[in-house]
Amino acid sequence: MERIGTIGDAAIEVIAAEGMRGLTHRAVDRAAGLPVGSTSYYARTRAALLELAVTRMVELDSTxxxxxxxxxxxxxxxxxxxxxxxxxxxxxxxxxxxxxxxxxxxxxxxxxxxxxxxxxxxxxxxxxxxxxxxxxxxxxxxxxxxxxxxxxxxxxxxxxxxxxxxxxxxxxxxxxxxxxxxxx
Structure with a gap:
């Protein structure tokens, strides 16, 4: 899913720029250029968002x-x-x-x-x-x-x-x- 990759990439960018405390669903929406609520559709909780981001990092590393x-x-x-x-x-x-x-x-x-x-x-x-x-x-x-x-x-x-x-x-x-x- 292309959207999940975009969200994962944006979450990685937010974490790198603002640290873990800066990682919010809205911050990821903003960084990805997505409408508010898009990230929470794919990752309902903060834990799910963290999992999505780390999974994306592993995916990028493996390539x-x-x-x-x-x-x-x-x-x-x-x-x-x-x-x-x-x-x-x-x-x-x-x-x-x-x-x-x-x-x-x-x-x-x-x-x-x-x-x-x-x-x-x-x-x-x-x-x-x-x-x-x-x-x-x-x-x-x-x-x-x-x-x-x-x-x-x-x-x-x-x-x-x-x-x-x-x-x-x-x-x-x-x-x-x-x-x-x-x-x-």
Whole structure:
């Protein structure tokens, strides 16, 4: 349903701009350019609206989990770079959701679906690259991805976020530390 996607996208934008406290049905209607009451037709409660938004985030993430075409370091660097540039809004909303999921168990399952999807895909990529311990290496890699993105968006690193070249070098160093080649 196209309308649900529009509402989900608008909810993500509202959360990124105003935080969880700013998420209301009317704010989403406004952000989506829909008549008042449209969002509440599809998501009657705030909990349903949160579920719709996190489900949309997972849906968008899953379309971006394509296998790397070039080198693994370039793929990882491009992933971080995209998240801190064009994907900034979704990442900020994701941080809001992460904290909300800690406090609201009903959101935890939906939030974790996206994280587990990313982790599974990461382990597959690392296994294909020759990792002898793809699950363990996934933890290290996700830590680097999450840390790099968070620092560039919300940490002190936001004062001078890394560019694509710096991220590529960092990814190469990380892969070398894991004993993985930068496959090309």
């Amino acid at each position: 971006e989990l394509e296998p790397p075409v070039g080198g693994l370091a370039e793929f990882l660097a491009a992933t971080v770079h995209q998240a801190i540039t064009e994907g900034r809004t979704r990442m900020l909303a994701r941080y809001e959701f992460a904290l909300e999921a800690v406090r609201r168990p009903e959101l935890r399952a939906a939030y974790d679906r996206g994280g587990l999807l990313l982790r599974r895909r990461c382990a597959e990529i690392l296994e294909a690259a020759g990792s002898p311990a793809p699950e363990r290496h996934t933890r290290v890699l996700i830590g680097w991805l999450d840390g790099s993105i968070f620092d560039a968006l919300a940490g002190t690193g936001s004062l001078a976020p890394p560019g694509l070249n710096e991220l590529t070098e960092s990814a190469r160093e990380l892969l070398a530390g894991l004993g993985l080649p930068d496959t090309r």
